Amino acid sequence: MQIQPPAEPVAARPETPINPRAESPPWSGLDLLLIGLVLVVALFFFSSIFFIVSSSGVSAPEVRGNPGPLVIVPSMTLSYLAALGAMYVLVTRYRRRPFWQAVAWRWPNGWWVGYIVTGSMVAVVLGLLSRYLPIPKSLPMDRFFQNRQGAYVMMFFGVGVAPFAEEMLFRGFLYPVLDRWLETLLMTPRQLRRGCIWVLIAAGWGQIEHRLPLTWSLLLAVGVFLLTAALLGGRSLSPVGGKTHVVWLPGVVLVAWGLASRSIADRAFGSATIALLVLGCLLGLLSMFPPVQPSAAGRWGRFVAVIATSASFAMIHGEQLGQAWGPLLVLFVVGLVLTLARVVTRSVAPGFLIHVGYNLTLFTLLYLGTDHFRHLERITQ
Numbered sequence: 001m002q003i004q005p006p007a008e009p010v011a012a013r014p015e016t017p018i019n020p021r022a023e024s025p026p027w028s029g030l031d032l033l034l035i036g037l038v039l040v041v042a043l044f045f046f047s048s049i050f051f052i053v054s055s056s057g058v059s060a061p062e063v064r065g066n067p068g069p070l071v072i073v074p075s076m077t078l079s080y081l082a083a084l085g086a087m088y089v090l091v092t093r094y095r096r097r098p099f100w101q102a103v104a105w106r107w108p109n110g111w112w113v114g115y116i117v118t119g120s121m122v123a124v125v126l127g128l129l130s131r132y133l134p135i136p137k138s139l140p141m142d143r144f145f146q147n148r149q150g151a152y153v154m155m156f157f158g159v160g161v162a163p164f165a166e167e168m169l170f171r172g173f174l175y176p177v178l179d180r181w182l183e184t185l186l187m188t189p190r191q192l193r194r195g196c197i198w199v200l201i202a203a204g205w206g207q208i209e210h211r212l213p214l215t216w217s218l219l220l221a222v223g224v225f226l227l228t229a230a231l232l233g234g235r236s237l238s239p240v241g242g243k244t245h246v247v248w249l250p251g252v253v254l255v256a257w258g259l260a261s262r263s264i265a266d267r268a269f270g271s272a273t274i275a276l277l278v279l280g281c282l283l284g285l286l287s288m289f290p291p292v293q294p295s296a297a298g299r300w301g302r303f304v305a306v307i308a309t310s311a312s313f314a315m316i317h318g319e320q321l322g323q324a325w326g327p328l329l330v331l332f333v334v335g336l337v338l339t340l341a342r343v344v345t346r347s348v349a350p351g352f353l354i355h356v357g358y359n360l361t362l363f364t365l366l367y368l369g370t371d372h373f374r375h376l377e378r379i380t381q
Helices: 029-054 060-065 069-094 113-132 140-145 148-186 189-211 214-237 245-261 266-286 294-315 325-345 349-369 376-380
Strands: none
Touching: 029 069, 029 148, 069 148, 113 325, 113 349, 140 148, 140 376, 148 189, 148 294, 148 325, 148 349, 189 214, 189 245, 189 266, 294 325, 325 349
């Protein structure tokens, strides 16, 4: 009997991503939500502490109605540090990945100062173009520049803290998740329909929470949270199993959105609701078409991710700018430049340098235009 030689082992075929340029962060939308929750809780906690400290000798309502930079800047700085700490623990301890590699932080080779110069040029060009936009002479953020001390504190925060923290939040964590999720979404009509339903539910839920009295709003949020927990328990005990986050993640998002809606001004919240309705209708319309090819899904997903990241970046500054669309449009363009730098270089560091250059130029012009912060009344002239 002829003995057959043992067959040579077949080499495992390496998995190749559908889109080689697709982002693949080790964290998910749920992790991103938890980081956002840490940021919100930390901001509430530290703001409360600095409110109490600053209100000594001053009426508390007066401080709450006009919190200065000595309240806002320390609160925001410590809150950003808490969020960055949560990112580091999540990536290194729970995802077992090197932190700087996972967040795509690579210092640019060559003349890195060029990115700072690029940020300065963006500031100058947008400053010239903003003359043709309806920019209000007085903005809510002007109260941070009532004296030299406040102006210097804001300069420290705007150049030394905000660029790094915001680039890590938006271009380091948010954009990769959106890019991956949207590419997958566009290839699966069923998920598009599901997304359409949840977005429309969120729009209606936010309106209810925004209009209810505080007590009823909290009770309703607690009820939804308990219902979500019951669904999670039933799903986890089901013999079929499945991805439990499909059940409870939308519920947690609804609760968070409902509670956040109470702290948003009526005008800004109305705009956010309209944006959700438009997004829901768009998802429903896209679900009627055949699945998008992977290459096209990657391009369209990245396009929407860039727009959504830039819009989110502008929206977090909405209260400081009084929801005026002229300044918000300028910040949207800034966010667009920073996000495109992240897409092209596949690194967060260039956007950080551009952000530093942009803010540094604005504060330098303000410093010179107000005679070294001695005539801050010129800001509103």
